[in-house]
Amino acid sequence: MILSFTLDGEPRTLDLDPGLRAVDVLREHCGVTAPKEGCGTGECGACAVLVDGEVRLSCLMLAAQLDGRTVTTARGLGGAGPHPVQEALADRGGVQCGFCTPGVAVTAAAFLERHPDPTRAEIRDALSGNLCRCTGYHKIVDAVEDAAERMRKERGGRK
Amino acid sequence: MNVLFPATADAVLEALRAHPDARLMAGGTDLLVRRRAGAVAPGVLVCLERVADLNGVEVLGDAIRIGAATTLTAILENGAIRERLPLLRDAAGAFASPPVRNMATLGGNLCTASPAADTLPPLCVLGAEAEILSSSGTRRMPVADFVTGPGRTALEPGELLGSVTVPVPGGGTIQHFEKVGRRKAMAIAVVSLAALLRVEGGVIAEARLAWGSVGPTVVRCPEAEALLAGRAPTLETFRAAGESVRRAVRPIDDVRASAGYRRRVAANLLLRLAEKAGPAALG
Numbered sequence: 001m002i003l004s005f006t007l008d009g010e011p012r013t014l015d016l017d018p019g020l021r022a023v024d025v026l027r028e029h030c031g032v033t034a035p036k037e038g039c040g041t042g043e044c045g046a047c048a049v050l051v052d053g054e055v056r057l058s059c060l061m062l063a064a065q066l067d068g069r070t071v072t073t074a075r076g077l078g079g080a081g082p083h084p085v086q087e088a089l090a091d092r093g094g095v096q097c098g099f100c101t102p103g104v105a106v107t108a109a110a111f112l113e114r115h116p117d118p119t120r121a122e123i124r125d126a127l128s129g130n131l132c133r134c135t136g137y138h139k140i141v142d143a144v145e146d147a148a149e150r151m152r153k154e155r156g157g158r159k
Numbered sequence: 160m161n162v163l164f165p166a167t168a169d170a171v172l173e174a175l176r177a178h179p180d181a182r183l184m185a186g187g188t189d190l191l192v193r194r195r196a197g198a199v200a201p202g203v204l205v206c207l208e209r210v211a212d213l214n215g216v217e218v219l220g221d222a223i224r225i226g227a228a229t230t231l232t233a234i235l236e237n238g239a240i241r242e243r244l245p246l247l248r249d250a251a252g253a254f255a256s257p258p259v260r261n262m263a264t265l266g267g268n269l270c271t272a273s274p275a276a277d278t279l280p281p282l283c284v285l286g287a288e289a290e291i292l293s294s295s296g297t298r299r300m301p302v303a304d305f306v307t308g309p310g311r312t313a314l315e316p317g318e319l320l321g322s323v324t325v326p327v328p329g330g331g332t333i334q335h336f337e338k339v340g341r342r343k344a345m346a347i348a349v350v351s352l353a354a355l356l357r358v359e360g361g362v363i364a365e366a367r368l369a370w371g372s373v374g375p376t377v378v379r380c381p382e383a384e385a386l387l388a389g390r391a392p393t394l395e396t397f398r399a400a401g402e403s404v405r406r407a408v409r410p411i412d413d414v415r416a417s418a419g420y421r422r423r424v425a426a427n428l429l430l431r432l433a434e435k436a437g438p439a440a441l442g
């Protein structure tokens with residue numbers, strides 16, 4: 001099946017088995033290794049990507065479902081540079097081994113688009129499908145709070 | 160593998176006719192996990208994600224119709240459901256995690272028919288009706304009859320769950336959902352309770368109760384419902400009804416909890432209703 005989709009801002013066209021998993025298409029066939037496979041069964045969030053701006057788990061998606069979509073991974077999340085969420089994760093110690101980070105970054109970025117001024121409880125809930133074995137989560141929540149503030153300032157500055 | 164993306168419910172039925180061995184896939188959060196485990200190996204998948212007329216929430220007077228391919232996120236965020244069916248909203252809020260909710264659908268949850276399916280107890284007490292589509296016509300039945308056992312539904316080959324229509328309970332009805340899991344997010348229910356209580360003149364006029372994860376499918380307890388009717392919604396009343404609940408449920412021991420624990424929690428979840436219904440009875 002010929003699949004055409006936009007990946008991190010670039011158009012892609014590939015001829016692939018439509019029954020492949022999206023995570024394998026992105027990593028093995030497109031060379032984009034930002035999404036990670038942790039569990040392969042929807043429980044860890046390491047494979048999360050944005051499909052038309054919404055969080056999806058690429059381990060539970062088929063290649064065919066990518067056709068016609070706009071896919072954003074942590075690699076292309078901020079456009080040319082890092083996204084404020086990614087900057088804040090680095091600055092606030094929200095990254096240790098980094099395996100969960102691409103999934104956390106896209107999930108948090110999509111959440112902040114819709115909830116620009118969240119409480120810590122809302123952030124924890126939004127990230128409840130992203131498991132992290134390293135940080136204990138506090139610093140990830142700190143980082144998302146910080147990113148929210150950076151994004152509000154950016155928006156305010158642009159007006 | 161061949162994956163088809165029909166755009167209408169009619170086109171889905173047509174695809175099922177053309178490919179009798181095809182499997183339906185909505186969000187894929189059950190099907191693709193089962194495929195990975197080697198439990199299913201479909202040659203043709205009919206994917207519902209782009210079927211417009213199976214997706215969405217519609218208010219129809221005193222009822223709310225939810226398309227089978229509507230995601231749990233859409234249910235959680237819908238204004239009419241939040242206001243009029245908080246029981247279903249709360250079940251959607253306790254479901255898996257935000258990314259899974261973005262993919263998982265109501266229809267997929269009903270058709271999987273797991274004993275732990277979180278939307279089933281609410282839909283049963285609300286008296287929801289399933290609409291089943293096929294090329295020979297449409298039939299309807301209560302959701303409680305649609306699920307015939309663990310992993311089993313009333314669907315015949317070539318049929319499709321089209322939507323679920325949920326009657327909105329009248330004013331003064333207390334809607335309650337609680338799920339106990341091993342952790343807050345991403346946890347399959349150890350026990351869940353959906354309850355609908357109509358309180359009039361300080362007493363319970365009608366109670367409808369349904370438990371998840373304490374039997375092969377949803378467990379109702381007519382004896383407890385009858386015990387509650389006509390009584391004041393006090394802690395004592397709910398404690399007395401709990402006795403019959405302990406007898407009615409048929410829980411199993413599994414990796415998540417023991418049968419004994421489930422039995423006790425199933426009864427104790429009723430006590431929370433006193434907190435909710437007590438003040439309503441006074442006010």
Ligand SMILES: Cc1cc2nc3c(=O)[nH]c(=O)nc-3n(C[C@H](O)[C@H](O)[C@H](O)COP(=O)(O)OP(=O)(O)OC[C@H]3O[C@@H](n4cnc5c(N)ncnc54)[C@H](O)[C@@H]3O)c2cc1C
Nearest residue numbers: 042185186187188189190255264266267268270276277320
């Ligand atoms: C990490 C994780 C956490 C989970 N947590 C929960 C939870 O907390 N609570 C819970 O209840 N479930 C949970 N689940 C199970 C699952 O997400 C739900 O059952 C979900 O609602 C399934 O919907 P789906 O659209 O993904 O179904 P799919 O996987 O697409 O389909 C499931 C089955 O239903 C059939 N089907 C789907 N739609 C139709 C239709 N319209 N007509 C006829 N047949 C149809 C399919 O052929 C398939 O056999 C979890 C799953 C995962 C992976």
Ligand code: FES
Nearest residue numbers: 038039040045059
């Ligand atoms: S790899 Fe997809 S959720 Fe874990």
Ligand code: FES
Nearest residue numbers: 096097132133134
């Ligand atoms: S930083 Fe290691 S898993 Fe999160």
